[in-house]
Amino acid sequence: MNRMPASLLAIATTAALVVAPAACTSKAPKAAAQPHHLATVEGLSHPEALSFDPAQNVYFVSNVNGAPGVKDGNGFISRITADGVMDSLHFIQGGRDSVQLDAPMGSRVQGDTLWVVDVDKLRGFNTRTGKPVVTVDLSPLKALFLNDLAIDSTGEFYITDTGVKVAPDGSDTHPGPDRILHVARDRSISVAVSTALLSSPDGIGWDQRGKRFVLAPFSGPSVQTWHVGDPGPRDAATGKGLFAGVEAEPNGQVLITSWNDSSVSTLEGSKLVQRIANLPYQPADVSMDVGRSRVGIVSLVANRFELWEWPPR
Numbered sequence: 001m002n003r004m005p006a007s008l009l010a011i012a013t014t015a016a017l018v019v020a021p022a023a024c025t026s027k028a029p030k031a032a033a034q035p036h037h038l039a040t041v042e043g044l045s046h047p048e049a050l051s052f053d054p055a056q057n058v059y060f061v062s063n064v065n066g067a068p069g070v071k072d073g074n075g076f077i078s079r080i081t082a083d084g085v086m087d088s089l090h091f092i093q094g095g096r097d098s099v100q101l102d103a104p105m106g107s108r109v110q111g112d113t114l115w116v117v118d119v120d121k122l123r124g125f126n127t128r129t130g131k132p133v134v135t136v137d138l139s140p141l142k143a144l145f146l147n148d149l150a151i152d153s154t155g156e157f158y159i160t161d162t163g164v165k166v167a168p169d170g171s172d173t174h175p176g177p178d179r180i181l182h183v184a185r186d187r188s189i190s191v192a193v194s195t196a197l198l199s200s201p202d203g204i205g206w207d208q209r210g211k212r213f214v215l216a217p218f219s220g221p222s223v224q225t226w227h228v229g230d231p232g233p234r235d236a237a238t239g240k241g242l243f244a245g246v247e248a249e250p251n252g253q254v255l256i257t258s259w260n261d262s263s264v265s266t267l268e269g270s271k272l273v274q275r276i277a278n279l280p281y282q283p284a285d286v287s288m289d290v291g292r293s294r295v296g297i298v299s300l301v302a303n304r305f306e307l308w309e310w311p312p313r
Contacts, residue, residue, distance in 0.1 A: 035276060038294065039084025041305040047078070047298040049148065049245065049285040050305070051107045051114065053127055057082040059287060059296045060091070060114050060127070061305055062104035069145045069166030071119055075101040077130070080296070082289055084307035092130040099125075099132055106148030106203070106285075110155070117146035117159055122183055136187050143181060148246070150206040150213055157183035158192060158213060158228075160201040180204070180213075180226070197232040198224075203246035203285070207254055214254050214267060216243035223256055223267055239265065239272040245285030255295070257283040264297065275311055 046064035053060060061078040077092035092114075094101035101123070107116045113133055114125045120143040122136040138146065138159070145164040149157055163176035178198035182190045199220030207214050207225075215224040215233055221241050224233035242259035249255070254267040255275075259282035265272040276295070281302035288295045293310045 035309045035311040039307040049106045052287040053109045064103045067170035071102040075104045148203045150204045195232040205246035205248040207248040209252040216246045237272045
């Protein structure tokens with residue numbers, strides 16, 4: 001499918017109306033020189049998220065393979081090398097080897113476990129074998145549309161719930177609420193925060209240096225930050241909107257993708273600075289190979305993974 005899934009189209013339309021005035025009145029920071037594109041992998045199926053594993057030098061790519069939020073059992077995870085070569089299209093596949101995987105989205109690598117959010121579940125897989133390790137069911141919290149996850153410095157999970165309800169035919173509504181859910185180390189679950197200020201939360205990343213979470217709201221005009229215990233997020237930097245992916249690096253860089261201007265930016269103080277601009281597609285997520293100064297980017301709409309060099313600061 002080459003169009004935006006219905007569940008995201010409705011959010012995108014609303015968000016575009018919200019962010020349009022800001023786009024006309026604010027001046028964007030000057031972009032750095034465009035880096036080099038290194039490789040492209042096509043043939044994916046609605047790749048929504050990715051995570052780089054430095055232990056194996058591979059990117060794990062979440063393929064929804066249909067409409068996000070639908071429990072159809074056909075989601076899969078691809079494994080792509082650090083040089084941008086497909087290693088295994090169906091490294092992990094729903095319906096094979098006792099794997100349940102419906103519509104995998106945000107992911108993180110923690111040691112030898114790949115954690116993936118999947119509609120209303122948090123699933124863990126062995127990064128070397130692909131075998132399922134653990135599943136945490138968040139349906140008791142009435143999770144609707146788990147979108148992304150972050151793991152803080154204590155090893156606990158914080159997961160965005162965008163509040164979208166998707167029917168089997170792909171049609172959707174947004175009953176909400178917009179929330180961040182919490183999975184403790186003992187696998188107990190709770191609601192960390194629930195507020196409309198989250199604005200259809202999509203990406204979430206743990207900024208170790210700043211001791212905070214960075215949020216990419218798909219329907220809001222600003223990247224946000226949030227501290228555990230706060231009643232809601234705070235706006236950090238205004239941009240073009242339709243924010244999607246977030247990744248915070250050990251060196252303090254925070255990477256943000258935006259569908260509205262097809263860019264990957266860094267959050268620098270109260271500004272978003274474009275680092276890779278004018279992509280010919282909407283970037284859903286980004287993950288950095290710090291050792292090689294490269295980033296992988298996936299596009300849900302273009303069914304594509306691209307590898308880019310990361311420009312120096």
